Amino acid sequence: MKPLGRLRLGVNIDHVATVRNARGSAWPDPLRAALLAEAAGADGITAHLREDRRHIRDADIEALVAGISIPLNFECAATAEMQSIALRHRPHAVCLVPEKREERTTEGGLDVAGDIDRLTDYIAPLREAGCRVSMFIGHDPRQIEASARIGAAVVELHTGHYSELLADGLESAAAEELEGLRRGARLAHSLGLEVHAGHGLTYDNVAPVAAFAEVMELNIGHFLIGESIYRGLGPAIEEMRRRMDAAREGL
Ligand code: PXP
Secondary structure (H helix, E strand, O other), rough: OOOOOOOEEEEEEEHHHHHHHHHHHOOOOOHHHHHHHHHHOOOOOEEEOOOOOOOOHHHHHHHHHHHHHOOOOEEEEHHHHHHOOOOOOOOOOEEEEEOOOOOOOOOOOOOOOHHHHHHHHHHHHHOHHHHHHHEEEEHHHHHHHHHHHHHHOOEEEEOOOHHHHHOOOHHHHHHHHHHHHHHHHHHHHHOEEEEEEEEEOOOOHHHHHHHOEEEEEEEEEEHHHHHHHHHHHHHHHHHHHHHHHHHHHHO
């Protein structure tokens, strides 16, 4: 299958806020990073407002909504508080993720299949408000089918397990996980869902995921913010873009 279009890069700026919050100061400013990302060719900005506000804060979301010209992907847990914040700002996209206070980052995918009725009701007003609702899930077919059933527009496939296996040198397990992601992308596309992917992606592991013809968007944060210490944010993003495009060439 030919790629469905140019692969979009969403830059997650959460960890600019992590560094700022480490000192309780006003810098580095996530909005400034978002504007740099935009100038470097990012197609969207992702920000995760966690329940504990450990990185992005409410004022950051307000500043991003007012300040950026590219789409905002508002990531949040499926709580009443986050729904009302999303409805107030009406971001381009709302990505629902599972959230546990004690976790360091989003560890697993959302259990859509186990929460169908509640999530159907939860996303209805977001859809009515014009937000593209995305489910952050593993590649389990049950979760993909459930996401289609509740009326989500998008699934974002969790690449965290794949990237961890590769980082641990477990090549054949990583290849198996990648195969699962590939099958998941195909299934999701066949059900009419737009397919995104993200979590743990780096220069070294991005190519096989970028080469999935069904995937329309990658969301990448931690690695890019880290890499920007050495290269600057613009060049770090441009190099990721180059690798994504190279992986897509010749498909
Ligand atoms: N997509 C989702 C849904 C996420 O929760 C995260 C992490 O906040 C990312 C993508 C980006 O992951 P990373 O920071 O590891 O690139």
